[in-house]
Amino acid sequence: MIRARIAGTGSCMPEKVMTNFDLEKLVDTTNDWIVTRTGIKERRIAAEGEFTSDLATRAAERALEMAGIPASEIDLIVLGTVTGDYPWPSTACIVQNNLGAKNAYAYDLSAACSGFLYGLGCASDFIQSGRGKKVLVIGAETLSRILDWTDRNTCVLFGDGAGAVVLEAAENSETGLLSTHMHSDGSYLDLLYQPGFGTRMMPSVQGVETGAFFLKMQGNEVFKVAVRSLTDISNEALAANNLSAEDIALFIPHQANKRILEATAKRIKMKEEQVYVNVHRYGNTSSATIPVALDEANRAGLLKVDDNVLLSAFGGGFTWASALIRWS
Numbered sequence: 001m002i003r004a005r006i007a008g009t010g011s012c013m014p015e016k017v018m019t020n021f022d023l024e025k026l027v028d029t030t031n032d033w034i035v036t037r038t039g040i041k042e043r044r045i046a047a048e049g050e051f052t053s054d055l056a057t058r059a060a061e062r063a064l065e066m067a068g069i070p071a072s073e074i075d076l077i078v079l080g081t082v083t084g085d086y087p088w089p090s091t092a093c094i095v096q097n098n099l100g101a102k103n104a105y106a107y108d109l110s111a112a113c114s115g116f117l118y119g120l121g122c123a124s125d126f127i128q129s130g131r132g133k134k135v136l137v138i139g140a141e142t143l144s145r146i147l148d149w150t151d152r153n154t155c156v157l158f159g160d161g162a163g164a165v166v167l168e169a170a171e172n173s174e175t176g177l178l179s180t181h182m183h184s185d186g187s188y189l190d191l192l193y194q195p196g197f198g199t200r201m202m203p204s205v206q207g208v209e210t211g212a213f214f215l216k217m218q219g220n221e222v223f224k225v226a227v228r229s230l231t232d233i234s235n236e237a238l239a240a241n242n243l244s245a246e247d248i249a250l251f252i253p254h255q256a257n258k259r260i261l262e263a264t265a266k267r268i269k270m271k272e273e274q275v276y277v278n279v280h281r282y283g284n285t286s287s288a289t290i291p292v293a294l295d296e297a298n299r300a301g302l303l304k305v306d307d308n309v310l311l312s313a314f315g316g317g318f319t320w321a322s323a324l325i326r327w328s
């Protein structure tokens with residue numbers, strides 16, 4: 001049986017740090033409120049002239065370097081993002097050109113915070129079908145560009161960043177991606193979305209005046225569905241692999257809010273030391289949170305051969321997804 005295995009991980013966070021104290025100067029908020037409600041202490045903000053494709057390219061270069069695989073050997077690039085450089089063409093095509101990955105075809109995938117895990121699911125199917133052997137999966141965002149910096153309900157929660165993995169085909173392998181699961185429910189669209197910039201509302205004075213080009217979220221409603229969906233998707237992944245919580249060496253959930261992570265971990269009976277958390281340093285970087293955390297954990301030596309690693313995400317759409325990896 002062919003499985004996809006992770007041959008390399010990489011990430012790239014912008015240099016500029018914005019702390020909660022910086023935000024106190026912009027909106028009516030406090031460090032104490034943000035830390036208590038979300039666990040976030042600071043986030044990274046892309047520099048002027050630094051775009052999603054730049055962060056994605058650097059993350060991909062680091063993942064390729066770790067894998068020891070030249071860009072020319074990549075068959076496919078899948079990039080999860082809701083903040084691409086242009087409405088079209090895809091940011092994945094820009095990254096393909098930046099990397100010189102001339103033999104890859106490339107596309108963007110829009111699944112908000114589940115974008116990276118949707119990408120992993122597509123890439124795993126692609127490799128298992130035998131269609132190709134090496135895939136770059138990237139999650140990259142510059143959410144700071146679609147935030148309303150006068151809205152304290154949203155601007156304190158998000159940040160910019162990118163993470164990437166190189167997948168390669170492994171024949172007859174007991175390790176690698178054991179399972180991926182993906183779900184969607186479009187009935188929740190208006191709880192978390194960006195009303196403008198699509199063809200329903202092209203750039204207009206009215207759009208600017210109503211703030212339609214910014215991310216909109218009904219936070220407390222999203223919170224409830226996020227905990228429920230992350231719990232369900234994590235249990236689904238465990239059951240599909242005949243595993244229980246204690247079999248998991250590291251659980252990397254989407255880093256949206258520390259309270260969501262804690263509530264989910266408690267429901268699936270995961271101990272604090274099993275859960276990877278970096279939301280305090282980066283906030284919610286949407287599709288980038290999981291590959292960035294995976295790269296940090298990998299480079300810190302937290303992942304050993306045969307460790308079971310559970311990844312679970314939830315995001316706008318709504319979308320939710322999981323991946324279970326046996327590390328190699």
Ligand code: ACO
Nearest residue numbers: 029033037113152153156219220222223256257314315316
């Ligand atoms: N500083 C101070 N006060 C604030 C701030 C702020 N930054 N933001 C909101 N408040 C106020 C509100 O105005 C409200 O005041 P009121 O009671 O006078 O009306 C009060 O705090 C409570 O607001 P709630 O929204 O009820 O606060 P809650 O405890 O739900 O926390 C939060 C808000 C942090 C947004 C929480 O609901 C949350 O994390 N939701 C999930 C968000 C999320 O994870 N989204 C992303 C998932 S999907 C994806 O990643 C794209």
